[in-house]
Amino acid sequence: MSTQSDLAETNRLEAFSDGVFAIAITLLVLELHAPKLEEGQRLWPVLLDEWPQFAAYLASFAILGIMWVNHHSMFRQIQRADRGLMFLNLLLLLWVTLLPFPTSLFAEHLEDRTSNGHVAAAVYSATLTLAAIAFSLIWWYVLRHHLVEHTMSKGEIRKSLLRYSVGTVIYAATIGFSFVSPQLTLVIVFLLALYYGFEQVRTRGGTA
Amino acid sequence: MSTQSDLAETNRLEAFSDGVFAIAITLLVLELHAPKLEEGQRLWPVLLDEWPQFAAYLASFAILGIMWVNHHSMFRQIQRADRGLMFLNLLLLLWVTLLPFPTSLFAEHLEDRTSNGHVAAAVYSATLTLAAIAFSLIWWYVLRHHLVEHTMSKGEIRKSLLRYSVGTVIYAATIGFSFVSPQLTLVIVFLLALYYGFEQVRTRGGTA
Amino acid sequence: MSTQSDLAETNRLEAFSDGVFAIAITLLVLELHAPKLEEGQRLWPVLLDEWPQFAAYLASFAILGIMWVNHHSMFRQIQRADRGLMFLNLLLLLWVTLLPFPTSLFAEHLEDRTSNGHVAAAVYSATLTLAAIAFSLIWWYVLRHHLVEHTMSKGEIRKSLLRYSVGTVIYAATIGFSFVSPQLTLVIVFLLALYYGFEQVRTRGGTA
Amino acid sequence: MSTQSDLAETNRLEAFSDGVFAIAITLLVLELHAPKLEEGQRLWPVLLDEWPQFAAYLASFAILGIMWVNHHSMFRQIQRADRGLMFLNLLLLLWVTLLPFPTSLFAEHLEDRTSNGHVAAAVYSATLTLAAIAFSLIWWYVLRHHLVEHTMSKGEIRKSLLRYSVGTVIYAATIGFSFVSPQLTLVIVFLLALYYGFEQVRTRGGTA
Numbered sequence: 166m167s168t169q170s171d172l173a174e175t176n177r178l179e180a181f182s183d184g185v186f187a188i189a190i191t192l193l194v195l196e197l198h199a200p201k202l203e204e205g206q207r208l209w210p211v212l213l214d215e216w217p218q219f220a221a222y223l224a225s226f227a228i229l230g231i232m233w234v235n236h237h238s239m240f241r242q243i244q245r246a247d248r249g250l251m252f253l254n255l256l257l258l259l260w261v262t263l264l265p266f267p268t269s270l271f272a273e274h275l276e277d278r279t280s281n282g283h284v285a286a287a288v289y290s291a292t293l294t295l296a297a298i299a300f301s302l303i304w305w306y307v308l309r310h311h312l313v314e315h316t317m318s319k320g321e322i323r324k325s326l327l328r329y330s331v332g333t334v335i336y337a338a339t340i341g342f343s344f345v346s347p348q349l350t351l352v353i354v355f356l357l358a359l360y361y362g363f364e365q366v367r368t369r370g371g372t373a
Numbered sequence: 374m375s376t377q378s379d380l381a382e383t384n385r386l387e388a389f390s391d392g393v394f395a396i397a398i399t400l401l402v403l404e405l406h407a408p409k410l411e412e413g414q415r416l417w418p419v420l421l422d423e424w425p426q427f428a429a430y431l432a433s434f435a436i437l438g439i440m441w442v443n444h445h446s447m448f449r450q451i452q453r454a455d456r457g458l459m460f461l462n463l464l465l466l467l468w469v470t471l472l473p474f475p476t477s478l479f480a481e482h483l484e485d486r487t488s489n490g491h492v493a494a495a496v497y498s499a500t501l502t503l504a505a506i507a508f509s510l511i512w513w514y515v516l517r518h519h520l521v522e523h524t525m526s527k528g529e530i531r532k533s534l535l536r537y538s539v540g541t542v543i544y545a546a547t548i549g550f551s552f553v554s555p556q557l558t559l560v561i562v563f564l565l566a567l568y569y570g571f572e573q574v575r576t577r578g579g580t581a
Numbered sequence: 582m583s584t585q586s587d588l589a590e591t592n593r594l595e596a597f598s599d600g601v602f603a604i605a606i607t608l609l610v611l612e613l614h615a616p617k618l619e620e621g622q623r624l625w626p627v628l629l630d631e632w633p634q635f636a637a638y639l640a641s642f643a644i645l646g647i648m649w650v651n652h653h654s655m656f657r658q659i660q661r662a663d664r665g666l667m668f669l670n671l672l673l674l675l676w677v678t679l680l681p682f683p684t685s686l687f688a689e690h691l692e693d694r695t696s697n698g699h700v701a702a703a704v705y706s707a708t709l710t711l712a713a714i715a716f717s718l719i720w721w722y723v724l725r726h727h728l729v730e731h732t733m734s735k736g737e738i739r740k741s742l743l744r745y746s747v748g749t750v751i752y753a754a755t756i757g758f759s760f761v762s763p764q765l766t767l768v769i770v771f772l773l774a775l776y777y778g779f780e781q782v783r784t785r786g787g788t789a
Numbered sequence: 790m791s792t793q794s795d796l797a798e799t800n801r802l803e804a805f806s807d808g809v810f811a812i813a814i815t816l817l818v819l820e821l822h823a824p825k826l827e828e829g830q831r832l833w834p835v836l837l838d839e840w841p842q843f844a845a846y847l848a849s850f851a852i853l854g855i856m857w858v859n860h861h862s863m864f865r866q867i868q869r870a871d872r873g874l875m876f877l878n879l880l881l882l883l884w885v886t887l888l889p890f891p892t893s894l895f896a897e898h899l900e901d902r903t904s905n906g907h908v909a910a911a912v913y914s915a916t917l918t919l920a921a922i923a924f925s926l927i928w929w930y931v932l933r934h935h936l937v938e939h940t941m942s943k944g945e946i947r948k949s950l951l952r953y954s955v956g957t958v959i960y961a962a963t964i965g966f967s968f969v970s971p972q973l974t975l976v977i978v979f980l981l982a983l984y985y986g987f988e989q990v991r992t993r994g995g996t997a
Contacts, residue, residue, distance in 0.1 A: 177803065177861060179385065184811030187392030188604075190470060191400060192815060197474040199481045208482065208489035212496070226470065230463040234456070237385060248858070252986060255854040262814060262850065266821040273823045274832065281832035288836070362460060387593065395600030396812075398678060399608060405682040407689045416690065416697035420704070434678065438671040442664070445593060570668060595801065603808030606886060607816060613890040615897045624898065624905035628912070642886065646879040650872070653801060778876060 174246045178254060179237075185258045186233040189265065193225050196269045217275035224355045225268040228293065229261065231362040235300070243307050244314040253306055257299035260292055267292045275347055286343035286350045293354060294336040301329040332361070382454045386462060387445075393466045394441040397473065401433050404477045425483035432563045433476040436501065437469065439570040443508070451515050452522040461514055465507035468500055475500045483555055494551035494558045501562060502544040509537040540569070590662045594670060595653075601674045602649040605681065609641050612685045633691035640771040641684040644709065645677065647778040651716070659723050660730040669722055673715035676708055683708045691763055702759035702766045709770060710752040717745040748777070802870045802878060803861075809882045810857040813889065817849050820893045841899035848979040849892040852917065853885065855986040859924070867931050868938040877930055881923035884916055891916045899971055910967035910974045917978060918960040925953040956985070 197218055200211045236257075243250070267289040274285035307313055308322055317325070335357065343350045405426055408419045444465075451458070475497040482493035515521055516530055525533070543565065551558045613634055616627045652673075659666070683705040690701035723729055724738055733741070751773065759766045821842055824835045860881075867874070891913040898909035931937055932946055941949070959981065967974045 174865075177807065180388065180804065181807045181811055181857065183385065183389050184392055184808055185815055187389055188396055188812055188815040189818075190466070191393055191396040192818070194397075194400070194470050194473050195403070195819070197471075199474070199478040202489065207487075208478075208492045212492070222471075223467075226467055227463075230466070233389065234459050234463075241382075248987075251858050255851075255858075258814070258854070259847075259850055262818055263821075263846075265818050266823070270823040279831075281826065284832045284836070363456075388596065391593065391597045392600055395597055396604055398674070399601055399604040402605075402608070402678055402681050403611070405679075407682070407686040410697065415695075416700045420700070430679075431675075434675055435671075438674070441597065442667050442671075449590075571664075596804065599801065599805050600808055603805055604812055606882070607809055607812040610813075610816070610886055610889050611819070613887075615890070615894040618905065623903075624908045628908070638887075639883075642883055643879075646882070649805065650875050650879075779872075 175240065175243060178246045178251060179240050182236060182240075182254060182258060183233070185261060186229060186236070189261050190226060190229040190233070192265050193222055193229075193268060196265060196272065197222060218272045220351060221268050221272035221275065224351055224358070225264055227355060227362075228358045229264060231358045232261065232296065232300075235361060239300075239304065242314050243312050245312045247310065247312070249306060249310065250303065250312060253299065253303045257296060257303060260296035260299060263292060264296075271347070271351070275351065277347070282347040283344045286347035287340050290336065290339040290343050290350060290354065294333065294340060297329075297333040297336040301326075301333050304329050383448060383451060386454045386459060387448050390444060390448075390462060390466060391441070393469060394437060394444070397469050398434060398437040398441070400473050401430055401437075401476060404473060404480065405430060426480045428559060429476050429480035429483065432559055432566070433472055435563060435570075436566045437472060439566045440469065440504065440508075443569060447508075447512065450522050451520050453520045455518065455520070457514060457518065458511065458520060461507065461511045465504060465511060468504035468507060471500060472504075479555070479559070483559065485555070490555040491552045494555035495548050498544065498547040498551050498558060498562065502541065502548060505537075505541040505544040509534075509541050512537050591656065591659060594662045594667060595656050598652060598656075598670060598674060599649070601677060602645060602652070605677050606642060606645040606649070608681050609638055609645075609684060612681060612688065613638060634688045636767060637684050637688035637691065640767055640774070641680055643771060643778075644774045645680060647774045648677065648712065648716075651777060655716075655720065655723075658730050659728050661728045663726065663728070665722060665726065666719065666728060669715065669719045673712060673719060676712040676715060679708060680712075687763070687767070691767065693763070698763040699760045702763035703756050706752065706755040706759050706766060706770065710749065710756060713745075713749040713752040717742075717749050720745050799864065799867060799870045802875060803864050806860060806864075806878060806882060807857070809885060810853060810860070813885050814850060814853040814857070816889050817846055817853075817892060820889060820896065821846060842896045844975060845892050845896035845899065848975055848982070849888055851979060851986075852982045853888060855982045856885065856920065856924075859985060863924075863928065866938050867936050869936045871934065871936070873930060873934065874927065874936060877923065877927045881920060881927060884920040884923060887916060888920075895971070895975070899975065901971070906971040907968045910971035911964050914960065914963040914967050914974060914978065918957065918964060921953075921957040921960040925950075925957050928953050 197215075200208070200215065202208060202211060267285075270285045271289040274282045276282070277285070305326060308317070308326070336354075339350055339353055339357075342353065405423075408416070408423065410416060410419060475493075478493045479497040482490045484490070485493070513534060516525070516534070544562075547558055547561055547565075550561065613631075616624070616631065618624060618627060683701075686701045687705040690698045692698070693701070721742060724733070724742070752770075755766055755769055755773075758769065821839075824832070824839065826832060826835060891909075894909045895913040898906045900906070901909070929950060932941070932950070960978075963974055963977055963981075966977065
């Protein structure tokens, strides 16, 4: 049974996480700069040439936005927060706050046909994979420590853990795919974010 | 009927949005830099020459501030948040977080008499138009999915949708106007923000 | 009488303001940079030479921190928020979010013995004066529109308004003083912040 | 006895602090930059060469994250906030918001074998020591002014104060250690953060 004090605990953890997500998603814009034009140079084609910056911005915005929605859905099911949960949540937030850096790296090398393009894409995919692992660890932890609000059957538990594992494996696969095509990797992680936006692990009915 | 759980849902969505608005409005200042003076150069005229930076800062501050007030008014009438609403809200926040970039672009080219001035103004106006469209979509969505707290007559619904559509069309018109005069465009979007500050879509009485 | 809905209104206004204060106070650090040293140059004297940056950082931190405390005290006495209050609050937040810019300007010219030092100090002082005016306007507005939680006698009202006016006049005086000595101006605004930290307008007893 | 109004007070203080912690922890990423490569230079070794940036990022993230957790635990035991507590809390937040600067300084000089490496490490350690002192002052203040929710025996009080003092002395010792080895200093403060993550001052049982 969830007491007043436990709820306050979860609320402050969620509020802190919301703050970090909101700041990370807004800081992404700092990687976009008004281009310095030379005398007589036209702005429009220069902006179009910056498309990798905008594409990487859009992908990271979508990924962080949907991670926030899913973090939110997950924590709605958690009734108590203990110190272990706080640390696993910090681990997740580590990758969330880091994301503007690989985003900038990826954007810089998105059109780079040398191995640098592959390395930048792999660093980006690896960050997402580490975030997916942190999500899985949180879910595994709350199930193991009975911090979930509702009772779940063994089948439901196994199914929910399986879905997180599959997600992690798919993200890990994008690291490998980075060495095939950085640009396709960006498309894939963007589509994956959209997919997770609509099909998240549900362990009970509800509006979100 | 609005349950405790639904309210919590809307509250966290509002808190996240508030965070994003608060950060975006505060990040605008990062585009203002203490000018690097040459030996013997006087500060005051250099600061006055930077007026486009200050004008664009003021306009974007007013626009984001009033968008926040209106977001707030709108969500006071929404009693439940579902996943669709969360995504449409993320779409709105995408343009909110992006705004520091077109602001910087606009400021850079506000005195530019070449076509670049028009392009920068058009990019700025287009961002505001996309935000207006996102606002309209949210309102259309919450009406369609009966997420509004109070009952509205068909006439009230039509009227409120019409007002959002008119707003969107006006913002779209500023894109065209960007090709007439970037500086007048800035004045117009600033006045539009003030107008929307005082005359927002109201579907019921209330203090705000 | 303060209803549940009015309270929610004030709460979200306070939460948004808290966010803006928290971000502005944290963004100040972005003006501090690890100095680029030349080969063989020693770090310690270079850091000491950057003292104007640290002094301006400390002053602006104290000012924003104490403005937050006083904003907080003021809003504890406000029971309802209407649209007018929201706009006056946005006016205050305009100067709050702007502060990192005059801080950086002031730091850059704190040791400048030319008129530029005076101009930078005056811009800084003017920003603080505008914030003090916004505070006075908010207090005048909430009294006039009976948004205050408790009843105040005419004498108390006059006294509280007088104290805000005196504060504004003192800040305005620092603009003039900027033309005497920028460095003393920084000391004065810092001491003023401390003074307001301990002696704020109180219209009722209470812990804060 | 804790009234509704006192709780609101503590809540807003915690919310403001949470905001500052969340922003400071997220701003750390702004010190990481996609490296500018020369024609034909490979990205991967350049990224590996940037390890001091990543190590300092990780240490400061862990330190701020765990300071947040401990701030949180401490404030759960505080039932009322007065003006003095607000100022001591601002003092703590001063060092929290400053941390991105010494982090950047430390990262820049982590491999510097001259005295500059020692100075940078000492500045970093000194900032942490000042934060530890602020934590101790807050705890001493809330005990002295009976702002704590629960009754503590004289023995418990002395023990809790002792533990904070020991922590402060240990951090002060890292200032001295900075002159032995900057790199080992980084390892030590990182391990100290982890230690404080698991062994914080507890004055009562509880989940966190």
